[in-house]
Amino acid sequence: MNKLTPETRSRILHLLCEGQSIRSITRVMGMSKNTVAKLLSDAGAVCAEYQDKALRNLNTRRCQVDEIWSFTYAKQKNVATAKAAPEGAGDTWTWTAIHADSKLVMSWLVGGRDSGYAMAFMDDLSRRLANRVQLTSDGHRAYLEAVEGAFGGDIDYAMLIKIYGASPDSTKGRYSPAECTGIKKNRIEGSPDLAYVSTSFAERQNLTMRMHMRRFTRLTNGFSKKVEAHANAVALHFMYYNFVKIHSSLRMTPAMAAGVTGKLWEISDIVALIEAKEAETPVMRGPYKKRN
Incomplete structure (x- = not known):
C-alpha cells in the first residue's frame, strides 16, 4: 500500500483548509477522491481529539455563541424523495462559541437545532471555562433552558434579538438577507454589561x-x-483557524492569544498528529491465517 509523504499530506490539508473541494484537489494533486477523503477523515478525527483536550480551563470574560446552517446530502425538504438518503441527511447546523477577546473558537457541535443539541453544546462549553463569563446569544429560544441547565445562576447572560423588515432595494434577489431595522438587548441572567x-x-x-x-x-x-465527513471538515477547519492561521488584528493565532499554545503551528504539525496516531494503531495487511 502506497503511503502519502508528509509534504503531500500537508499540501492536501492546506488546500482543504483554504476552501478547495475534494474533487478540485483530486484534479490538482492527481490522486483519487478516496485518498483525499480518507486523509480528511483522519485529520478531522485527530484535530477533534486534540482540541477536546487542549481547549480546557480557558480564562474567558466575554463569549458569543451562534449557529450556522448547511445541509448534508439533500436539503431537508428534499430528503423524503431523495434516493438512498443516509442517516443524518437534511439540514445540518453547526453551533459555535467564540472568545470575544482572543477570537478563539472554544466549542462547537454539529447536528440539529433543537433543545437537545443546545443543551449538549452548552454543557460542553461550561466544562471548558475556568471562570464566570458574560455570554451573548441570538434570540433562539433553545438557549434559555440550555444556559440555565449548564450554568445555573453562575453566568451573566443576555440575548441580542435582531428585528428584520422588508428591504426597500428591489434589485436584491431571493438569497439576499432581510434588512435589520433594529435590535433589542435582553438581560436573561446575572448582570451582563449591555455595552458588550x-x-x-x-x-x-x-x-x-x-x-x-x-x-x-x-x-x-x-x-x-x-454528516461524519461534515463533522471532520469542521474539526479540521477549527484546528487551522485556532492554531495555524494568524488573525489579522491580533497578529497571532487565536490559540496563542488565549494562552493555549506558545508557538505558531504549521500544517505539518497537524500531519505529525496524524502520523503519531497511526503509529499507535498498527495496520493489519491481508487476512490473518493461523499456522498449524
Missing part, C-alpha cells in the same frame, strides 16, 4: 467558515454527502 452584548464576532466567524470550507458555500455541489 453583541454577536458580531460569532457572525463574522460564520463568514470565515463559509469562505474556508467548500461544503458551506451556498449554491454549489460541494456540499457534504455524509
